[in-house]
Amino acid sequence: MTSMFHVANANQLLAGLPSFEQDAFIAVCETVELVFGEVLLQPTETINHVYFPIDSFISLISKLDSDDQIEVTMAGREGMLGISLVLGIDESPLLALVQGAGTAFRLNAVSFQALLLKCPVLHQRLKHYIYVVMCQLARSVACNHFHRIEARLARWLLMTQDRAGCDQLHLTHEFLAMMLGVRRAGITLAAISLQTRGLIRYQRGEITVLDRPGLIEAACGCYNQDCALYARILPVA
Incomplete structure:
Protein backbone atom coordinates (compact mmCIF):
# COMPACT_ATOMS: atom_id res chain seq x y z
CA MET A 1 0.00 0.00 0.00
CA THR A 2 1.19 3.52 -0.79
CA SER A 3 2.61 5.08 2.37
CA MET A 4 2.30 8.69 3.49
CA PHE A 5 6.10 8.96 3.54
CA HIS A 6 6.26 7.63 0.00
CA VAL A 7 3.73 10.15 -1.28
CA ALA A 8 5.43 13.10 0.39
CA ASN A 9 8.87 12.23 -1.01
CA ALA A 10 8.07 10.70 -4.37
CA ASN A 11 6.69 13.76 -6.17
CA GLN A 12 7.58 17.36 -5.34
CA LEU A 13 4.06 18.67 -5.89
CA LEU A 14 2.91 16.48 -3.01
CA ALA A 15 5.68 17.55 -0.64
CA GLY A 16 4.55 19.54 2.36
CA LEU A 17 0.90 18.52 2.21
CA PRO A 18 -0.82 18.21 5.60
CA SER A 19 -1.44 14.64 6.75
CA PHE A 20 -5.18 14.87 6.01
CA GLU A 21 -4.49 15.73 2.36
CA GLN A 22 -1.85 13.03 2.04
CA ASP A 23 -4.34 10.47 3.39
CA ALA A 24 -6.98 11.71 0.94
CA PHE A 25 -4.52 11.38 -1.94
CA ILE A 26 -3.49 7.87 -0.90
CA ALA A 27 -7.12 6.79 -0.76
CA VAL A 28 -7.75 7.50 -4.46
CA CYS A 29 -4.38 6.93 -6.15
CA GLU A 30 -2.69 3.84 -7.52
CA THR A 31 0.94 3.25 -8.52
CA VAL A 32 1.43 2.29 -12.18
CA GLU A 33 4.35 1.47 -14.45
CA LEU A 34 4.88 3.75 -17.44
CA VAL A 35 6.56 2.21 -20.51
CA PHE A 36 9.04 4.09 -22.70
CA GLY A 37 7.34 5.36 -25.86
CA GLU A 38 3.83 4.94 -24.44
CA VAL A 39 1.38 7.64 -25.51
CA LEU A 40 -0.67 8.69 -22.49
CA LEU A 41 -2.68 11.42 -24.14
CA GLN A 42 -3.36 12.70 -27.64
CA PRO A 43 -4.08 16.38 -28.39
CA THR A 44 -7.74 17.31 -27.64
CA GLU A 45 -8.37 13.81 -26.26
CA THR A 46 -10.48 13.67 -23.09
CA ILE A 47 -8.36 13.36 -19.96
CA ASN A 48 -9.44 10.22 -18.10
CA HIS A 49 -6.46 10.01 -15.74
CA VAL A 50 -3.85 12.30 -14.24
CA TYR A 51 -0.31 11.19 -13.48
CA PHE A 52 2.20 12.29 -10.84
CA PRO A 53 5.54 10.80 -11.96
CA ILE A 54 7.79 9.24 -9.32
CA ASP A 55 10.85 8.05 -11.24
CA SER A 56 9.40 8.31 -14.74
CA PHE A 57 9.07 11.39 -16.94
CA ILE A 58 6.81 12.51 -19.75
CA SER A 59 7.44 14.68 -22.82
CA LEU A 60 4.70 17.14 -23.74
CA ILE A 61 4.84 17.69 -27.47
CA SER A 62 3.17 20.23 -29.75
CA LYS A 63 2.09 18.75 -33.10
CA LEU A 64 1.25 20.74 -36.23
CA ASP A 65 -1.10 19.72 -39.05
CA SER A 66 1.95 18.88 -41.19
CA ASP A 67 3.01 16.24 -38.62
CA ASP A 68 5.91 18.43 -37.54
CA GLN A 69 6.33 18.22 -33.79
CA ILE A 70 8.50 19.64 -31.03
CA GLU A 71 8.74 19.11 -27.31
CA VAL A 72 7.65 22.19 -25.36
CA THR A 73 8.03 20.95 -21.78
CA MET A 74 8.50 17.86 -19.60
CA ALA A 75 6.81 16.44 -16.53
CA GLY A 76 8.82 14.39 -14.06
CA ARG A 77 8.72 14.12 -10.29
CA GLU A 78 8.54 17.91 -10.13
CA GLY A 79 5.22 17.97 -11.97
CA MET A 80 2.16 16.15 -13.26
CA LEU A 81 0.22 15.31 -16.40
CA GLY A 82 -3.39 16.50 -16.70
CA ILE A 83 -3.01 19.94 -15.13
CA SER A 84 -5.76 21.47 -17.29
CA LEU A 85 -8.30 19.62 -15.11
CA VAL A 86 -7.43 22.10 -12.36
CA LEU A 87 -8.92 24.76 -14.66
CA GLY A 88 -12.02 22.66 -15.26
CA ILE A 89 -10.93 21.73 -18.80
CA ASP A 90 -10.92 18.01 -19.56
CA GLU A 91 -8.58 18.05 -22.57
CA SER A 92 -4.95 18.91 -23.28
CA PRO A 93 -3.57 20.61 -26.41
CA LEU A 94 -0.38 18.53 -26.26
CA LEU A 95 0.73 14.97 -26.99
CA ALA A 96 1.96 13.21 -23.84
CA LEU A 97 4.71 10.66 -24.55
CA VAL A 98 6.57 8.62 -21.92
CA GLN A 99 10.23 9.49 -22.38
CA GLY A 100 11.55 7.86 -19.23
CA ALA A 101 10.09 4.54 -18.09
CA GLY A 102 9.26 4.09 -14.43
CA THR A 103 6.50 4.51 -11.88
CA ALA A 104 3.85 7.17 -11.36
CA PHE A 105 0.83 7.82 -9.17
CA ARG A 106 -2.37 7.69 -11.23
CA LEU A 107 -5.82 9.02 -10.36
CA ASN A 108 -8.95 8.99 -12.48
CA ALA A 109 -10.22 12.41 -13.49
CA VAL A 110 -13.37 12.29 -11.36
CA SER A 111 -11.46 11.38 -8.19
CA PHE A 112 -8.84 14.03 -8.90
CA GLN A 113 -11.37 16.83 -9.29
CA ALA A 114 -13.16 15.72 -6.11
CA LEU A 115 -9.80 15.70 -4.32
CA LEU A 116 -9.19 19.34 -5.24
CA LEU A 117 -12.39 20.37 -3.47
CA LYS A 118 -11.27 18.97 -0.11
CA CYS A 119 -7.52 19.56 -0.36
CA PRO A 120 -6.88 23.33 -0.47
CA VAL A 121 -3.09 23.06 -0.01
CA LEU A 122 -2.76 20.65 -2.93
CA HIS A 123 -5.10 22.81 -5.00
CA GLN A 124 -2.97 25.89 -4.30
CA ARG A 125 0.28 24.11 -5.18
CA LEU A 126 -1.20 22.91 -8.45
CA LYS A 127 -2.33 26.44 -9.35
CA HIS A 128 1.23 27.61 -8.68
CA TYR A 129 2.46 24.78 -10.91
CA ILE A 130 0.22 26.04 -13.72
CA TYR A 131 1.98 29.40 -13.50
CA VAL A 132 5.39 27.67 -13.62
CA VAL A 133 4.39 25.70 -16.73
CA MET A 134 3.04 28.85 -18.41
CA CYS A 135 6.39 30.57 -17.84
CA GLN A 136 8.31 27.53 -19.09
CA LEU A 137 6.22 27.36 -22.26
CA ALA A 138 6.77 31.05 -22.98
CA ARG A 139 10.52 30.72 -22.37
CA SER A 140 10.65 27.61 -24.56
CA VAL A 141 9.25 29.55 -27.53
CA ALA A 142 11.87 32.27 -27.17
CA CYS A 143 14.66 29.74 -26.54
CA ASN A 144 13.85 27.74 -29.66
CA HIS A 145 13.91 30.90 -31.77
CA PHE A 146 16.94 32.76 -30.42
CA HIS A 147 19.40 30.28 -28.89
Missing part, protein backbone atom coordinates in the same frame (compact mmCIF):
# COMPACT_ATOMS: atom_id res chain seq x y z
CA ARG A 148 21.98 28.12 -30.62
CA ILE A 149 21.32 24.39 -31.03
CA GLU A 150 24.34 23.48 -28.88
CA ALA A 151 23.09 25.55 -25.94
CA ARG A 152 19.57 24.21 -26.35
CA LEU A 153 20.85 20.63 -26.47
CA ALA A 154 22.84 21.19 -23.26
CA ARG A 155 19.73 22.61 -21.58
CA TRP A 156 17.59 19.69 -22.74
CA LEU A 157 20.12 17.11 -21.53
CA LEU A 158 20.19 18.77 -18.10
CA MET A 159 16.39 18.77 -17.92
CA THR A 160 16.35 15.10 -18.88
CA GLN A 161 19.10 14.20 -16.41
CA ASP A 162 17.20 15.95 -13.59
CA ARG A 163 14.16 13.79 -14.23
CA ALA A 164 16.00 10.55 -15.02
CA GLY A 165 18.10 10.84 -11.86
CA CYS A 166 21.17 9.34 -13.54
CA ASP A 167 24.05 10.30 -15.84
CA GLN A 168 23.27 7.82 -18.62
CA LEU A 169 20.52 8.80 -21.04
CA HIS A 170 19.27 6.54 -23.81
CA LEU A 171 18.74 8.97 -26.69
CA THR A 172 19.22 8.72 -30.45
CA HIS A 173 20.05 11.67 -32.71
CA GLU A 174 16.71 11.16 -34.47
CA PHE A 175 14.82 11.42 -31.19
CA LEU A 176 16.80 14.48 -30.09
CA ALA A 177 16.17 16.18 -33.42
CA MET A 178 12.44 15.60 -33.03
CA MET A 179 12.43 16.85 -29.43
CA LEU A 180 14.30 20.04 -30.32
CA GLY A 181 12.60 20.59 -33.68
CA VAL A 182 15.84 20.72 -35.70
CA ARG A 183 17.56 18.66 -38.39
CA ARG A 184 19.46 15.55 -37.37
CA ALA A 185 22.68 17.06 -38.78
CA GLY A 186 22.35 19.98 -36.37
CA ILE A 187 22.08 17.62 -33.40
CA THR A 188 25.13 15.67 -34.61
CA LEU A 189 27.28 18.80 -34.79
CA ALA A 190 26.07 20.03 -31.39
CA ALA A 191 26.69 16.64 -29.75
CA ILE A 192 30.18 16.45 -31.26
CA SER A 193 30.97 19.91 -29.89
CA LEU A 194 29.79 19.00 -26.38
CA GLN A 195 31.74 15.72 -26.54
CA THR A 196 34.90 17.45 -27.76
CA ARG A 197 34.69 19.75 -24.74
CA GLY A 198 34.51 16.68 -22.46
CA LEU A 199 30.99 17.44 -21.25
CA ILE A 200 29.25 14.32 -22.59
CA ARG A 201 30.06 10.98 -24.19
CA TYR A 202 27.83 9.81 -27.03
CA GLN A 203 27.84 6.24 -28.35
CA ARG A 204 25.21 4.05 -29.99
CA GLY A 205 22.16 5.94 -28.85
CA GLU A 206 23.43 6.52 -25.32
CA ILE A 207 24.59 9.86 -23.94
CA THR A 208 26.55 9.98 -20.68
CA VAL A 209 26.85 13.28 -18.84
CA LEU A 210 30.52 13.57 -17.80
CA ASP A 211 30.70 17.15 -16.54
CA ARG A 212 27.41 18.52 -15.22
CA PRO A 213 28.80 21.92 -14.08
CA GLY A 214 30.38 22.33 -17.52
CA LEU A 215 27.13 21.36 -19.20
CA ILE A 216 25.27 23.98 -17.14
CA GLU A 217 27.80 26.56 -18.31
CA ALA A 218 27.32 25.46 -21.92
CA ALA A 219 23.52 25.62 -21.70
CA CYS A 220 21.56 28.78 -22.34
CA GLY A 221 20.43 30.71 -19.27
CA CYS A 222 16.93 29.28 -19.65
CA TYR A 223 17.88 26.21 -17.61
CA ASN A 224 18.93 28.13 -14.50
CA GLN A 225 15.97 30.49 -14.87
CA ASP A 226 13.53 27.57 -14.97
CA CYS A 227 15.10 25.99 -11.87
CA ALA A 228 15.04 29.29 -9.97
CA LEU A 229 11.41 29.92 -10.92
CA TYR A 230 10.29 26.50 -9.66
CA ALA A 231 12.17 26.91 -6.38
CA ARG A 232 10.62 30.34 -5.83
CA ILE A 233 7.01 29.54 -6.75
CA LEU A 234 6.89 25.98 -5.37
CA PRO A 235 9.19 25.93 -2.35
CA VAL A 236 9.27 22.81 -0.21
CA ALA A 237 9.03 23.62 3.50
